[in-house]
Amino acid sequence: MDELELLKKHWKKEDTQYPHVSANAIYKMILKKSSSIVKWVLIISLLEFGLWTSLALFFKGSKSTQNFDKLDSDYLLIPLSVLGYIILAYFFYLFYRNYRRISATDSAKVLMENILRTRKTVKNYVLFNLLFMVASFAAVLYIEFDQDQALINKAHRAAANGEAFMFYAKIILLVAGIIAIFAGVLLLFYWLIYGLLLRKLNKNYKELKKLELLE
Amino acid sequence: MNNELEHNFVALLEEHQNIVHKVCRLYTNHREAHNDLFQEITIQLWKAYPKFRGDAKFSTWMYRVGLNTAITLYRKSKRTINTYELETYQFKLSAEEYDDTEEQQLKLLYDAVHQLNDIEKALVFLYLEDKDYREISVTLGISEVNARVKMNRIKNKLRTILNP
Numbered sequence: 478m479d480e481l482e483l484l485k486k487h488w489k490k491e492d493t494q495y496p497h498v499s500a501n502a503i504y505k506m507i508l509k510k511s512s513s514i515v516k517w518v519l520i521i522s523l524l525e526f527g528l529w530t531s532l533a534l535f536f537k538g539s540k541s542t543q544n545f546d547k548l549d550s551d552y553l554l555i556p557l558s559v560l561g562y563i564i565l566a567y568f569f570y571l572f573y574r575n576y577r578r579i580s581a582t583d584s585a586k587v588l589m590e591n592i593l594r595t596r597k598t599v600k601n602y603v604l605f606n607l608l609f610m611v612a613s614f615a616a617v618l619y620i621e622f623d624q625d626q627a628l629i630n631k632a633h634r635a636a637a638n639g640e641a642f643m644f645y646a647k648i649i650l651l652v653a654g655i656i657a658i659f660a661g662v663l664l665l666f667y668w669l670i671y672g673l674l675l676r677k678l679n680k681n682y683k684e685l686k687k688l689e690l691l692e
Numbered sequence: 693m694n695n696e697l698e699h700n701f702v703a704l705l706e707e708h709q710n711i712v713h714k715v716c717r718l719y720t721n722h723r724e725a726h727n728d729l730f731q732e733i734t735i736q737l738w739k740a741y742p743k744f745r746g747d748a749k750f751s752t753w754m755y756r757v758g759l760n761t762a763i764t765l766y767r768k769s770k771r772t773i774n775t776y777e778l779e780t781y782q783f784k785l786s787a788e789e790y791d792d793t794e795e796q797q798l799k800l801l802y803d804a805v806h807q808l809n810d811i812e813k814a815l816v817f818l819y820l821e822d823k824d825y826r827e828i829s830v831t832l833g834i835s836e837v838n839a840r841v842k843m844n845r846i847k848n849k850l851r852t853i854l855n856p
Contacts, residue, residue, distance in 0.1 A: 480850050481819065483794075484801050488714070488820045495713040498730070503702045503709075506731050507738040513765035581736045581757045581765060582743065585814065586833025588760050674767075677810070681763055684811040688838045 568602040
């Protein structure tokens with residue numbers, strides 16, 4: 478006899494063997510908070526949006542930029558931050574739309590795809606931020622070299638001593654170092670949070686995708 | 693209004709709760725995990741209930757939400773699973789109905805099913821619930837042909853697990 482047929486025969490008889498959950502217990506259950514991964518994806522995503530926005534505000538208000546503020550930088554930095562906020566709003570809209578689409582009543586595959594899509598929006602936003610950070614650094618450096626007399630003098634002195642290469646190499650290394658640290662922290666964060674949170678989902682999604690290749 | 697919704701939902705779920713129990717039966721292997729998953733499925737069903745139109749059967753609708761929760765949404769909230777000695781299911785089979793060998797065989801079968809991956813368990817679950825390949829394909833989002841091919845492979849896999 479087919480193994481599953483034996484199980485099926487028994488499966489139907491098992492109905493009476495489960496502990497009965499009373500209506501009262503069900504009432505209590507629906508008051509409890511869900512611990513689904515969707516909730517965690519939402520929380521972590523909002524934290525990420527918040528982190529990047531507060532990081533931008535922090536840099537804007539910090540003392541280290543006061544010296545820089547004396548320079549004529551508005552023509553470049555204002556459009557840049559306006560662009561930043563427009564893109565934030567756009568990503569947030571995409572995220573919200575994708576998030577609303579997640580429904581437990583879809584097919585297993587569509588549900589997984591919607592969760593992964595929501596995730597991807599946030600990932601793209603973070604990637605955008607890294608690029609935006611590089612662009613901002615470039616803009617700031619450009620303004621500094623264009624207008625900051627102290628820095629221009631330093632550059633001239635370095636050039637006169639034949640150390641121009643060293644001087645620029647140091648600056649480039651410093652900037653690259655800061656960006657690398659940021660990217661490193663992000664990667665670690667991703668590896669930890671999403672690796673653990675979405676491991677099961679990714680595995681099952683791959684399994685479903687494999688089924689498409691069966692024919 | 694909200695109270696009425698709640699009341700209807702609880703009544704329907706109380707009546708059809710075995711579907712949830714059976715999902716838990718395949719996806720968990722001890723009582724505590726069973727109850728934890730039962731609770732999460734109940735919460736997900738309740739969250740989705742306002743959108744339940746009644747054009748599908750309540751039970752069919754439950755299959756989807758139940759399996760989606762087990763496969764995708766659910767995160768184990770307790771870490772005791774697999775670390776302590778498991779209090780395995782003890783389904784009392786009445787002696788008249790089953791002889792020892794059949795009981796033994798069933799235990800082996802359930803153990804084998806527990807070794808399948810989450811997607812395979814979903815196919816087995818729907819198969820045990822007597823669903824046709826069309827419904828299996830719609831529930832999982834795969835084609836009917838693939839559901840059929842996969843089901844045959846699962847049967848072979850179970851056979852290999854049982855007769856190594």
